[in-house]
Amino acid sequence: MPKEEVAPEEKVEEKPAIQKCADGTLYGQCSTNKPKYCENGNLIDKCSICGCSSGYFCNVASGQCLKVVEPKALDMLAFCKRIKDLGLKNAWLINLPAIATSDISLCGENLSCFLSLAYKNPLACEKIEKLQYYANLPESISYCYLSVGQKTKNPSWCEKIPKGDLKNGCYYYIAPKTGNENLCEKIDLTYGKIEGGYQFGNVSMTGNPIDNCYEKIASSFLKESLCEEIKDAEVREFRCYTTIAMAKSDASICNYIKNSDIKNYCIARVTKNEFLCENLENAKLSTGLPLRDTCYSTIGMEKKDFSLCDQAVGVYRTGCYCRIAMDTLNICNQCGDQDSCYRELAKLKVDASLCVKISDSTDKRMCYMEVAITKKDASICNNVTGDYERSWCIEETAKKLKNPSICEAIEKWGYKDSCLHQSIGPALDLYIEY
Secondary structure, eight states, X not given: OOOOOOOOOOOOOOOXXXXXXXXXXXXXXXXXXXXXXXXXXXXXXOHXXXXXXXXXXXXXXXXXXXXXXXXXXXXXXXXXXXXOOHHHHHHHHHHHHHHHHTOGGXXXXXXXXXXXXXXXXXXXXXXXXHSGXXXXXXXXXXXXXXXXXXXXXXXXXXXXXXXXXXXXXXXXXXXXXXXXGGGGXXXXXXXXXXXXXXXXXXXXXXXXXXXXXXXXXXXXXXXXXXXXXXXXXXXXXXXXXXXXXXXXXXXXXXXXXXXXXXXXXXXXXXXXXXXXXXXXXXXBOTTOOBHHHHHHHHHHHHHXXXXXXXXXXXXXXXXXXXXXXXXIISOOTTSSSHHHHHHHHHHHHTOGGGXXXXXXXXXXXXXXXXXXXXXXXXXXXXXXXXXXXXXXXXXXXXXXXXOGGGGGGOOSHHHHHHHHHHHHHHHTTOSOOO
């Protein structure tokens, strides 16, 4: 009898086991529970890759997500004690009780305490004036009154400052904030003159400060009648009348302009009529600004029309191309300097992902920092290379958010001290945001 044929046994291939962590997360993947990361079967904290949930920020060194405390709930004394530099720490520990209570009697003879407290209690300036030691330091008293005047936008505090550049600076700051044009005439041009312009305290400018003061008020409050007070013709016609005409979309304001080139430029910009740009051949301002190229470039950008960019030359043409490419295509291949373009585009869109496209390491680092500060999101700083640069990015974001708790993301104590020191003041609303 023939033997029965026995079918060979099928070999069943064993499928490799899917490697997972205890919560089901695949190896090399982020868990749904941020910032957990599955590494060789272990769930570890890795916020630099997995990010953090809303309300938390990433501590890159530890990989952990730390809770962001709301500024109103911050214990400032605790943050002051975390500063290791004794000089910085003691300055805050001495000043904080007075600042917390607005009680100037707690300052003793500590000048920094009085200056810090002046924002909340202007009588601190008068107290400095009465202290014998500081009677020989009139500039300290002037800075105190200047700070209070700027903070309160009350020009009566400027009157307490002796004649000089600080008094000028007080008027120059308050005038455009309040629309008080009378303050412009109080600026004394015998003080603060430097090469090419003026300097009032830490504010420098080109041209005539009184003209600049009127122009700032006129442009801010759209008061074309105030332009006539400006003595410099170009400031009056190009910066004042033209700016207001464009803001109001009112070409009739251009009729106040006597210079025919600036008048044509004004009408072209307001009406977006590029044909008027051709009449500006060889027309330049005293600063060297070519009106024809500026006209074609700006109208080209407004209309998003590459053909108008072609009518301009040099940086005005490339700038026009670049802006349209950014606005409409989110690309920078039309720009000569693509790194600068992507950096500008990232700021414009407030999008850190665009920084990745930058090849230059410095531009890339600056791109991340600018987006982080604009977006007020310290976690973006994790992309910044270099301890100092990353710490500076976190510090600036902490200042913007008025929240020292963000400084906890910095590991090096020197940098963390700086961050805590610089962010405690804004959190207490002690400083002016210019």
